[in-house]
Amino acid sequence: MIEESMAMIDSNAQQQAAAVPLLSIAGLRKSYGAVEVLRDVSFDLCKGKTVVVIGPSGSGKSTLLRCINLLEPIDEGTIVFDRQKISGTDAHGHHVRIDIGMVFQNFELFPHLTAIENIMLAPVEVRKVPKAQARDTALALLEKVHIPDKADAFPDELSGGQQQRVAIARALAMNPKLMLYDEPTSALDPEMIKEVLDVILELSNEGMTSVVVTHEMSFARRAADEIVFMDGGRVIERASSERFFGGEVHPRAQKFIQTILH
Numbered sequence: 001m002i003e004e005s006m007a008m009i010d011s012n013a014q015q016q017a018a019a020v021p022l023l024s025i026a027g028l029r030k031s032y033g034a035v036e037v038l039r040d041v042s043f044d045l046c047k048g049k050t051v052v053v054i055g056p057s058g059s060g061k062s063t064l065l066r067c068i069n070l071l072e073p074i075d076e077g078t079i080v081f082d083r084q085k086i087s088g089t090d091a092h093g094h095h096v097r098i099d100i101g102m103v104f105q106n107f108e109l110f111p112h113l114t115a116i117e118n119i120m121l122a123p124v125e126v127r128k129v130p131k132a133q134a135r136d137t138a139l140a141l142l143e144k145v146h147i148p149d150k151a152d153a154f155p156d157e158l159s160g161g162q163q164q165r166v167a168i169a170r171a172l173a174m175n176p177k178l179m180l181y182d183e184p185t186s187a188l189d190p191e192m193i194k195e196v197l198d199v200i201l202e203l204s205n206e207g208m209t210s211v212v213v214t215h216e217m218s219f220a221r222r223a224a225d226e227i228v229f230m231d232g233g234r235v236i237e238r239a240s241s242e243r244f245f246g247g248e249v250h251p252r253a254q255k256f257i258q259t260i261l262h
């Protein structure tokens, strides 16, 4: 009996911990000159969840990720990450930026470094991890992204799909609490898309909190706990994957899905 109630308290505590958003964006506005590219964007993301952001080109998806990652200052609103206000008025917490991993469309590996050197660089330089330990972690991560034999390859000796998986391993090497992916397969040949999406899906299933910008709808359907549809700098729709693909969504989102599926 006591054990049962202890277990219940435990599970309540876990649920409460899970219910506190790891990332909370409220009233985010961002302009470039006179052009407002993010207009009152708000959403929360709980620990362990994956949100897939979709929307037409120019709708502000990359800008949103860049704001979350503090690559861009914001004009209004707040971004709270891991209980700290990291962007907005009176924000402190730039230091938490190293807890956010980012994967770009064009991989952005350092061309003069091998795969393993790319992965080891930030842990050694930023987190001051001893080299031998960073190397062990990097090898384990190369295994995790299914290219254990590519440690000593330079980026130009790797396919696009392999380079992107090195880029994912590089982000993971910092032991991030949140991963951001900006159209991670848009620059890839079709046969390489799946190998990269499979890795992202595996990470997501293991509980990595993730924001993924992608047009890959079958991936979105499988990976997303929530879909955010953006258009013209606004969040037009937030819906569970079931509801979104079940068709109960804003007509503008429907129309967008139709255009990319056909």
Ligand SMILES: Nc1ncnc2c1ncn2[C@@H]1O[C@H](COP(=O)(O)OP(=O)(O)O)[C@@H](O)[C@H]1O
Residues within 6 Å of the ligand: 032, 037, 055, 056, 057, 058, 059, 060, 061, 062, 063, 064
């Ligand atoms: N650095 C910049 N300077 C000026 N305008 C920009 C800049 N970056 C993006 N924009 C504009 O902001 C809008 C949103 O861009 P972006 O976030 O890249 O959209 P998406 O990723 O959804 O295609 C676009 O109109 C784009 O031209």
Ligand SMILES: [Mg+2]
Residues within 6 Å of the ligand: 061, 062, 063, 182, 183
């Ligand atoms: Mg973009």
